[in-house]
Amino acid sequence: MNAAIDNHWYPVAMISGIDAPRETLLLGKKISLGREDGTCWVLDASGAELPTVERFGHLWTSPGQPNRDLFTIPEADSPGRRLVDVGSVKVKCSPLRAVENFLDIAHFPFVHTDILGAEPHTEVDRYDVKIREEVDEVWATKVKFYQPQAAKSAAGGITTEYMYRVPAPTCSVLYxxxxxxxxxxxxxxxxxxxxxEEWCEVWPWMALYDDESTMSEMVSFQQLIFMQDRSILENQLPRKLPLDPGMEVPTQADMTSVAYRRWLKKIGYTYGAQLVAA
Amino acid sequence: MDWVAVGLKEDVPPGMVIPSRISDTELALWCTPSGRYHAWSDRCPHRGMRLSHGFVRGDTLACIYHGWQYNEAGSCEYIPAHPKLTPPDTICVPTYACAEAGGVIWVSLAGTDMPLPVLGGRVPIRSLQISLSAPDLAAHFGAHSFTTIAVVSDHEALLAVQPCTDRTCMVHALAAPDADRKVVSRWLEDLRATLEGVPS
Known part of the structure; x- marks a missing residue:
């Protein structure tokens, strides 16, 4: 047991996708989950019941005793939004590498070419990054980037503004x-x-204003983006995320990732992380 | 360490990058548009992405993740996220001695004063993966070194052996210029079957 790792909420299934009981892994340990009479349940390997939360279309659980509620996304509750369950993608990389890649914009022109970015629009302007102590979350704001096709709903190239939020070690919310x-x-x-530590299941979820696209068009758009990310994530060495400086070289464009790594270290979140001593 | 064959010239045309390896050392093997070969550590120092997934642009190798460009000395000279920045000299990729001779690309991990192997005018035939360690393959021929193994009795063949894992190696085969390529290729497949203990 390691409280710094166990006492968090983790996504383990898309609720609409739970038909029969099934097994999966959480932090290297077998768990089982299912749904009965509209209520989801999760058991650990010994058959003991684990706490559950159903939120954002997904089932969440924790192998420990979370000392706070699962985070909320108030903006996602506003009326008129389409809530999109994208599905899951299994990736052979550290869960922390998957989150860090999500926080990165400088790769858009090279990995999501002509969709989320395109040369020569490669420059990343300075933006604001902060660890908000009062909520214990990482936030990046005033992030701006030129995008040829920012979303399925975009008619052409626009300069998109982003805000990133890391409310839990293996989750990120992008506005x-x-x-x-x-x-x-x-x-x-x-x-x-x-x-x-080196294998994760990624569940993207969206709350969008888009009255034109079909659900499957929105899902396909996001899946295409994530497949492009996966080709990167499965080819980074080492597979774990180095938390100590020295192994990798950050620049100003990487301020969010620097803050994320620093925050993980501060809260003692080492699952999927590579430390110098390792 | 001696020169080790890591690939055939025809497999890495100008402007191309491919992955290769010598035992545990993973390599990005690339060729400039004007035909100069380089063998580097297969890892971008920025975020650890494999450089063998990158692309050659001018005389630089660029990482596919963020487009960082490395010059022929392995030094980062351009970071697209910061176009006005001159990257510090400290951002560089470990490089290895690399040269082409006789249609084969050779690498020496530790650097070497040894001349490149003498191939006696032979020409490359093909590369073949064999499920046998490089030392075991050399032992089969009674050879002490596996840089090149001459098999004079068969087509004047010369085998340049590339250690890959504990149980596999790559053999880059050369033969006399007038040898029948199909015949030599068939001989190599028989050789592999024998070495792997499979009835041919």
Whole structure:
């Protein structure tokens, strides 16, 4: 048991996808889950019941005693949004690498070419990053980037504004300019289930304003993006995320990732992390 | 350490990068548009991405993740996220001695004063993966070194052996220029079957 790792909420299934009971892994340990009479349950390997929360279309559990509630996303509750269960993608990388990649914009022109970015628009301007002590979350704001096709709903290239939030070690919430409603934020999340330290299941979820696209078009768009990310994530060495400086070289564009790594270290979250001593 | 064959020239045309390895050392093997070969550690120092997934642009190798460009000395000279920045000299990729001779690309991990292997005018035929360690393969021929193993009795063949894992190696085969390529290729497949203990 390691409280710093166990006492968090983790996504383990998309609720609409639970038909029969099944087994999965959480932090390297077998768990089972299912749904009966509309209520989800999760058991650990010994058959003991684990706490559950059903939120954002997903089932959450914890192998420990979470000392706070699962985070909320108030913006996602506003009326008129389409809530999109994207599905899951298993990736052979540390859950922390998956989150860090989600926080990165500098890769857009090279990995999501002509969709989320395109040369020569590669420059990343300075933005604000903060660990908000009062809520114990990492936030990056005033992030701006030129995008040829920012979302399924975008008609052409726009400079998109982003805000990133890390409310839990293996989750991130992105707020980005909504192409059809420039005054509002689209919400795109990345919920990561740590199967093991070097293998994860990623559950993206979205709350968008988009009256035009079909559900499957929105899902396909996000899946395409994440497949492109996966080709990166499975080819980074080491597979675990180095938390100590020295192994990798950050620049100003990487301020969010620097803050994320620093925060993980501060809260003692070492699952999927590579420390110098290791 | 001696020169080790890591690939055939025809497999790495100008402007191309491919993954290769010598035992546990993973390599990004690339060729500039003007035909100069380089063998580097297969890892971008920025975020650990494999450089063998990158792309050659001008005389640089660029990482596919963030487009960082490395010059032929392995030094980072351009970071697209910060176009006006001159990257510090400390951002560089470990490089290894690399040269082409006789249509084969050779690498020496520790650096070497040894001349490149003499191939006696032979030409490359093909590369073949064999499920046998490089030392075991050399032992089969009674050879002490596996840089090149001459098999004079068969087509004047020369085998350049690349250690891959404890149980596999890659054999880059050369033969006399007038040898029938199909015949030599068939001989190599028979050789592999024998070495792997499979009835041919």
């Amino acid at each position: 980005k300019t909504c192409p059809p409603r420039p005054g509002e934020w689209d919400v795109i999340t990345l919920f990561v289930q740590p199967l093991t």
